[in-house]
Amino acid sequence: MRRLDIAIAAVAVIGLGIAAYLTYIHYAGLHPLCLASGGCEKVQSSHWSKLAGIPVATIGLVGYAGILASLLVPGETGLAGCALIALVGFGFSAYLTYVELFRIHAVCQWCVASAVLMTALAALTVARLLTADERRAYA
Amino acid sequence: MNKVRRDRRLKLLGTVLVAALAVVIVAVVASGGGGSGGGSKSGKIGGASQVTARFAGIPQNGLVLGNPNAPVTLVEFADLKCPVCRQYTLSAFPTLVDRYVRTGKVKMQLELQHFVGNQNNDSEHAARMALAAAHQNKLWQFADLFYLNQRDETQTYVNDVFLRRLGSAVPGLDVNKALAARNGPAITQELQQASSEFTTAGFDGTPSFAVGKTGGTLSPVNYNSFDVSQFSGPIDKLLGSGAG
Numbered sequence: 201m202r203r204l205d206i207a208i209a210a211v212a213v214i215g216l217g218i219a220a221y222l223t224y225i226h227y228a229g230l231h232p233l234c235l236a237s238g239g240c241e242k243v244q245s246s247h248w249s250k251l252a253g254i255p256v257a258t259i260g261l262v263g264y265a266g267i268l269a270s271l272l273v274p275g276e277t278g279l280a281g282c283a284l285i286a287l288v289g290f291g292f293s294a295y296l297t298y299v300e301l302f303r304i305h306a307v308c309q310w311c312v313a314s315a316v317l318m319t320a321l322a323a324l325t326v327a328r329l330l331t332a333d334e335r336r337a338y339a
Numbered sequence: 340m341n342k343v344r345r346d347r348r349l350k351l352l353g354t355v356l357v358a359a360l361a362v363v364i365v366a367v368v369a370s371g372g373g374g375s376g377g378g379s380k381s382g383k384i385g386g387a388s389q390v391t392a393r394f395a396g397i398p399q400n401g402l403v404l405g406n407p408n409a410p411v412t413l414v415e416f417a418d419l420k421c422p423v424c425r426q427y428t429l430s431a432f433p434t435l436v437d438r439y440v441r442t443g444k445v446k447m448q449l450e451l452q453h454f455v456g457n458q459n460n461d462s463e464h465a466a467r468m469a470l471a472a473a474h475q476n477k478l479w480q481f482a483d484l485f486y487l488n489q490r491d492e493t494q495t496y497v498n499d500v501f502l503r504r505l506g507s508a509v510p511g512l513d514v515n516k517a518l519a520a521r522n523g524p525a526i527t528q529e530l531q532q533a534s535s536e537f538t539t540a541g542f543d544g545t546p547s548f549a550v551g552k553t554g555g556t557l558s559p560v561n562y563n564s565f566d567v568s569q570f571s572g573p574i575d576k577l578l579g580s581g582a583g
Binding site: 250251279291292295303 | 345348349351352354355356358359360362363366367369370421422423455492493544545563
C-alpha cells in the first residue's frame, strides 16, 4: 500500500471516530463534550445541523466511510471517487465553518476538527489522484 | 509519469472538481443556504393566539415579565434575529414561564441586542420596535411573536410593513404609537444601555443569561442545551437557598 493510501486511511479513521461520536450523541440525545460554553450545543441544535432531515454528523460518517471504502476500489474510478468524496466533504465543511462563524456565532471544536481532517483528505486524495502509478490505477 | 497520463489525470481532476462543486452547491441549497426560521415569507403573521395564551394573566412592566417582587430574576440577552435565541424561546422558555413566572417565583428581564444579521440595521429595527412595545408593556408578546415569524437572519425583512403586521397581531398594542416612538431618544438610550449591560456582563453571544436573587448579584447561566433543566437547576437552587 502506498504512503498516501495509508495517510488517507489514517485521517479518515480519525474523522470516522469524530463523526461516529457526534452521530451517537445526536441520536442518544446527549450533549457533546465541548470546551467553549454552549458552542457545540448551539451548533448542534441549529437548523444547519441537519441536511434534508439527516444529521450532518451522519452524513460525515457516511463520507468518511466512503473514503475508506473507495481506497479499496481499483483503477481510476477508485482514485476519482475517493477524491470526489473528500472534495465534497471539504467544500461542505468550509460552508459549515462559515455558518458557524458568521451565522450561528458559535464554534464547535468537533466540527472544526472534522473540517481540518476533510481539508487534509482533500489535499491527500488529489495528490493521490495525480500521482498514483499505472499499476495502482489499473489494478 | 508520462505526459499522456498526466494530462488524462488532470482532466479527471477537473471533472472531479466540477462534480464536487455541483454536489456542494446542491447541499448548500438543500440546507436552505442558511435556511429560514419559522417565518412565513407570504407576510402572514402566525402564532398570535399561541402568544396571547402564553402571557395571559402574567404581569408585565417594561422589560420585565412576571411578579415584580419575585425572589429570583432571570435576565436574557437576546437578539430578535438570532436563530438560536428563537430555539430557546421555542424550547425551554414556555415551560420556564409556566413553572416559575406564572407562579410568581421568577421574573424575567429581556435585554435586546442588535448585532446579529444586522444588515441594513435590520436587527436594530426589530429591537427598537420591541422596546417601543415595552413602553406599552407588550414587549414579551412582541418578542415571542417575532421569533415565531423569524426568517433567515441573513435576509433583510424587518421593514415597516413587517413590523406593522407583527404589531397588529399583538392584542392591545398601539402599533402607530409604537412605530412613532421607536426612533426616539428614549429608546436609543435603552438600546445603548442594553448593549452596555451585555458587555459589562462579559457576554459575547446571544442568547446569554444571568440569574440571581432579585436585587442581588446575578451570575451567568452556563447552559449546554436548551433543556429546561439547564435553567431550572440554578433557579431551584436559588429558590431553595431562601430566595424568598
